Structures are given as structure tokens and as C-alpha cells.
Amino acid sequence: xxxxxxxxxxxxxxxxxxxxxxxxxxxxxxxxxxxxxxxxxxxxxxxxxxxxxxxxxxxxxxxxxxxxxxxxxxxxxxxxxxxxxxxxxxxxxxxxxxxxxxxxxxxxxxxxxxxxxxxxxxxxxxxxxxxxxxxxxxxxxxxxxxxxxxxxxxxxxxxxxxxxxxxxxxxxxxxxxxxxxxxxxxxxxxxxxxxxxxxxxxxxxxxxxxxxxxxxxxxxxxxxxxxxxxxxxxxxxxxxxxxxxxxxxxxxxxxxxxxxxxxx
Numbered sequence: 717x718x719x720x721x722x723x724x725x726x727x728x729x730x731x732x733x734x735x736x737x738x739x740x741x742x743x744x745x746x747x748x749x750x751x752x753x754x755x756x757x758x759x760x761x762x763x764x765x766x767x768x769x770x771x772x773x774x775x776x777x778x779x780x781x782x783x784x785x786x787x788x789x790x791x792x793x794x795x796x797x798x799x800x801x802x803x804x805x806x807x808x809x810x811x812x813x814x815x816x817x818x819x820x821x822x823x824x825x826x827x828x829x830x831x832x833x834x835x836x837x838x839x840x841x842x843x844x845x846x847x848x849x850x851x852x853x854x855x856x857x858x859x860x861x862x863x864x865x866x867x868x869x870x871x872x873x874x875x876x877x878x879x880x881x882x883x884x885x886x887x888x889x890x891x892x893x894x895x896x897x898x899x900x901x902x903x904x905x906x907x908x909x910x911x912x913x914x915x916x917x918x919x920x921x922x923x924x925x926x927x928x929x930x931x932x933x934x935x936x937x938x939x940x941x942x943x944x945x946x947x948x949x950x951x952x953x954x955x956x957x958x959x960x961x962x963x964x965x966x967x968x969x970x971x972x973x974x975x976x977x978x979x980x
Contacts, residue, residue, distance in 0.1 A: 762927055768908045
């Protein structure tokens, strides 16, 4: 039941904020895995792999709702998604499964990313978007670089990568947070699909389900499918400024929780 509730919260945040719900999953999954007696060396890769699987499901549900409501940006999502996927595969191949990439390093990296996101989003939420023109110069390059950054974050932290895209687009391109959120959802679906397939192939090659766990992800998926479309609907009804403030405050709570987990 706790995992279903985790999926409901993650699914709602995916639809509402466009972050894929990974922030919830990477906080909850290690607790579940430790209680199940999973060995320490498998906790990080299993947390990342199953968080990305849950993120895939939540982003799919949210994207379908966006497409239905004609709020999906195909071109932008594909450009960012391809760049993100290439970066994610590089990090999976050469960093994540290396012995030196420890759980402490994993948690510290998450905290640093979240602190940046919190301050960036808070700053942008205080700006008025009235009459603000979205920057067009070098947009393709910015999309590609942002995709590379998000793929790195997705593969190394399990956040799904979308969390870093929204403040980047708001800061660099002066993009409205609702549009950035929609592109983020498209990016998340492309990248998390590719990473999940990769993790599955690794498990098959090793002759076991070392990284992906239906016991972990299936209850979460049920909650996600229930809540994600509702989050998209609520997003359409509130202001961009409210979404930015809500995002910043939520990130602050997660940072406090992760710091507590790091030193306990």
C-alpha cells in the first residue's frame, strides 16, 4: 500500500510539475530495498533502474493527457530526448555500475542537483512573465546541451532528468514554466524508455532480474496511472508563478530529507 501511495504522489507531481516523479521514487525505494535485505552494492543500481521504470510509466500517462489536450511539443521533446538518451547511455556504461560510484556519492550528487534546482526555480518564479518574449537565438543548441545535462542527471541519480530541464529553460530561454514542463515530459519518456530497455537487457544478460523489480515497480505503476492525468489537469488551472513556488518549496523538503538520510 505504501508503494501505491508513493506512485500516486509521484504520478501527480509528474503531471503537475513535469519532473517524472523520480524525486519521490529515489527517496522511497532505498528504504524498501534495505528492508527487503538487498545487498548494499545493489541498492544504488536498483534504486536508479526502478525509479526510471516508474518515471517511464508516469511520463507516459502525463504525455497522453498532454497530447489529448493539445499541449504537447513534439519537435522540442524529440531534440532534447535524443541528446539526453545519448548522454544517459554514456553514464550508464562508464560510471553508474563502476565500484567507485557509491551510495554516499549518489546521495550527495542528488542533493547538489536539487539545491541548484530549488534556487533557480525560486528566482524565476518571482519574475513576471507578462510581455516576456521567449528567446529564439541558438535554441537548437540550447536544447541539445540541456538534453545532455538531463541525461547525465537521469542516469546517475534516477531523477528522470526532467527536473533540471524546467529551470534551465526558464532561466536561459525565458520559457514559460508550463511549456517547459510539457517538453520535460516528452524528454523524460524518451530517455526513461531507452534506459529501462538497457537495464532489462543487462538483467537478461546476467541471467537474473538484478536491477528491475516488479515487486517494487508494479504497485507504484498503479498509483501513477491513477494520479498522473489529474496532475496535468490541475497544472492547466493554476498560474505559472504558483507552479514555480510550489516546485521550489517541494524541492526544499526533499533536500532536507536527503541530507538527513545521508548523515543517519
